[in-house]
Amino acid sequence: MISPSANLFNTMLLIWIALSIGIFILLLYVTAPYGKHLKKGWGPNLSNRLGWIIMEIPSALLMLVYFITGHGQNNIILLIFLIIWEVHYLHRSLIFPFRSQSNKKDMPLVVVIMGIFFNTANTYFNGLYLFHFSSGYTLSWLVDIRFIAGVVLFIAGFVINQHSDHVLFGLRKPGEMDYKIPQGGLYRWVSCPNYYGELLEWTGWAIATWSLAGASFAIWTFANLVPRALASHKWYIRQFPEYPKNRKAVIPYLL
Numbered sequence: 458m459i460s461p462s463a464n465l466f467n468t469m470l471l472i473w474i475a476l477s478i479g480i481f482i483l484l485l486y487v488t489a490p491y492g493k494h495l496k497k498g499w500g501p502n503l504s505n506r507l508g509w510i511i512m513e514i515p516s517a518l519l520m521l522v523y524f525i526t527g528h529g530q531n532n533i534i535l536l537i538f539l540i541i542w543e544v545h546y547l548h549r550s551l552i553f554p555f556r557s558q559s560n561k562k563d564m565p566l567v568v569v570i571m572g573i574f575f576n577t578a579n580t581y582f583n584g585l586y587l588f589h590f591s592s593g594y595t596l597s598w599l600v601d602i603r604f605i606a607g608v609v610l611f612i613a614g615f616v617i618n619q620h621s622d623h624v625l626f627g628l629r630k631p632g633e634m635d636y637k638i639p640q641g642g643l644y645r646w647v648s649c650p651n652y653y654g655e656l657l658e659w660t661g662w663a664i665a666t667w668s669l670a671g672a673s674f675a676i677w678t679f680a681n682l683v684p685r686a687l688a689s690h691k692w693y694i695r696q697f698p699e700y701p702k703n704r705k706a707v708i709p710y711l712l
Contacts, residue, residue, distance in 0.1 A: 460585055460589050460590075463590055466585065466586075466590060467669070469582075470582055470586075470669055470670060470673060471669075473578065473582060473673055474669075474672075474673045474676055474677075477673070477676050477677045477680040478680070480677075480680050480681070481679070481680035481681075481683070481684065484680070484681065484684035484685065485684045485687070488684070488685065488688040489568055489571075489685065490565055490568065491505070491508075491564045491565065491568050492562075493636060493689065493692055494685075494688060494689075494692070495562065495563065495564070495565075499565035499567055499568070500565055500566055500567050501565070501566045502563035502564060502565055502566065503563065503564060503566055503569065504562075504563060504564070505554070505557065505562045505563065505564050506554040506555065506557070507554075508564035508566075508568065508569045508572075509549070509550065509553065509554040509557075509564075510550050510551070510554050511569055511573065512568075512569045512570075512572030512573045512576060513546060513549045513550035513553075513572070513576065514546075514550040514551070515573060515576050515577050515580065516542070516546040516549075516550075516576040516577075516579070516580045517542075517543055517546040517547050517550055519577065519580040519581070519584060520539065520542050520543065520546070520580050520583070520584045521539070521543070522584075523580070523584030523585060523587070523588045523589065524539045524584070524588050526588070526589075527584075527587070527588025527589045528588060528589070528593065529587065529588040529593075532593045532594065533596065533599075534593070534594035534595075534596075534598050534599065534604070535587055535588060535591075535593065535594065537608075538587055538665070538666060541608070541611060541662070541665075542583075544615070545615065545658065553622070556622070556626055557622075557626065575677070575681075579673075579674055579677060582670045582673055582674075583666075583670045583671065583673075583674060585670075586666075586668055586669075586670035586671075587666065587668075587670070591668065603664050603665065603667050604665050604667075606661075606664055606665075607661045607662065607663070607664030607665025607666070607667075608661065608665050609661070610657055610658075610660060610661030610664065610665075611657070611658050611659075611661030611662055611665065612661075613657055613661075614653075614654045614655060614656065614657025614658035614659075614660075614661060615654065615658055616654070617642075617643060617650055617651075617653060617654030617657065618650075618651050618654030618655055618658065619654075620642050620643075620650075621639075621642060621643060621644070621649075621650040621651035621653075621654060622651055624639050624640070624641055624642055624644060625639055625651070636696065638693065638697055638699075638700060638701075643709065644704075645701075645704075646703075646704060646705065646709040646710065647686075647704055647705050647706060647707055647708065647709055648686065648689055648690040648693055648704050648705070648706050648707070649682075649685075649686040649689050649690065649706060649707045650707075652682040652683075652685065652686045652707050653686075653707050653708060653709070655678055655682060656675075656678055656679060656682060656683075656707070656708075658678075659671075659674045659675045659678040660675045660678075662674060662675065663675040682707070683706075683707060683712070686706045686707035686712075687706045687707070687712075689706070690704070690705070690706035690707075
């Protein structure tokens with residue numbers, strides 16, 4: 458596989474991180490039009506289910522390509538990182554779309570295209586770093602506090618994300634389309650604990666990999682999800698006069 462020099466790669470990565478700051482500011486004013494924020498005027502649509510599959514599957518497939526073409530096959534730590542990545546993205550692309558009850562709704566094609574772009578670039582930076590530019594991780598990394606803390610944080614975030622989605626899926630009976638106030642779990646404290654879970658996941662990934670590429674994913678996750686969580690929190694307050702006033706948007710007690 459043809460790859461850039463280490464210096465060029467690092468420069469590209471810094472530009473990628475800088476871009477996330479601009480996206481964060483933009484998303485504070487423009488909410489991506491899917492889910493409860495779907496609205497007309499964003500061009501042609503396709504089904505939510507198909508949209509999620511198309512824009513999430515590149516992350517699973519491309520990371521596997523980087524692993525196979527890189528130097529990770531004989532490194533247990535890199536194999537663990539691959540498994541962590543694949544667990545998230547195979548679920549996101551092949552399980553989540555079929556569990557969600559929003560499959561009868563639509564998603565603008567432009568959102569899918571933006572999702573493909575982000576996932577392709579994000580996987581490029583993380584996959585290329587781990588399996589082509591990193592010097593690998595020795596077995597001692599298994600007992601390093603950064604690896605242990607990062608993996609534990611990722612697992613905690615994944616569990617929170619799964620439970621929060623499960624609560625959302627259970628709000629509607631078959632055929633219902635109306636939105637309801639989610640209850641239980643971390644919904645007692647925040648409007649979007651599913652996003653909070655993802656923030657924990659990729660913060661854990663950044664710590665476990667201890668890399669600028671991993672940190673870029675955590676930064677982009679914050680840039681993408683925090684503005685959406687704020688918009689969703691405001692949406693719930695507008696829609697439901699009885700909405701719990703003690704809830705924050707995404708981070709318990711803070712934000």
